[in-house]
């Protein structure tokens with residue numbers, strides 16, 4: 001099944017690259033696996049994100065659906081996210097190291113990890129894959145079960161899979177299963193020349 005490109009429905013107010021409009025967050029996935037080669041292309045895209053002093057603080061921990069770690073990752077998700085992630089091929093957790101190699105605090109770690117995540121999402125979307133960020137999971141359980149040291153912030157989880165028709169979803173999720181469902185603020189609402197405005 002073909003991935004619906006966001007640019008077929010979304011319209012930007014100013015001209016931008018289709019790659020950006022094309023990415024969206026579908027939930028309908030086929031249950032097919034993601035090959036290790038496909039997955040590494042996504043992490044390769046993350047690798048080339050910019051970062052403060054080139055510290056590259058992002059880390060990813062992942063599990064394949066058909067692999068030994070799947071149940072552990074799936075068990076971290078909220079009930080809602082479990083209802084659609086059962087058809088994902090890979091679940092991942094994005095981490096951000098809070099300090100640099102000398103142990104000095106890196107106050108840009110979260111923004112750098114965010115850049116890596118967006119690179120990954122754009123690459124996945126360009127390959128016709130579903131890539132969906134998730135904040136609905138148990139952070140403490142993730143830290144404990146995935147053995148994540150305190151020096152790393154747990155940023156969010158990510159579902160990756162092959163696209164499917166929206167009919168695989170529960171009815172209440174089908175309505176929002178299109179790139180037009182999530183709208184955006186106007187540029188003028190979050191960009192200010194000269195000084196901040198409420």
Ligand SMILES: Cc1cc2nc3c(=O)[nH]c(=O)nc-3n(C[C@H](O)[C@H](O)[C@H](O)COP(=O)(O)O)c2cc1C
Nearest residue numbers: 023024025026081132133134135136137156179182
């Ligand atoms: C960090 C992050 C956490 C998110 N958490 C969830 C989640 O737990 N469950 C879910 O269904 N969608 C989740 N989303 C998807 C957002 O709702 C979605 O990105 C937003 O509505 C914008 O839509 P779009 O990605 O299709 O452009 C998350 C997205 C991000 C980036």
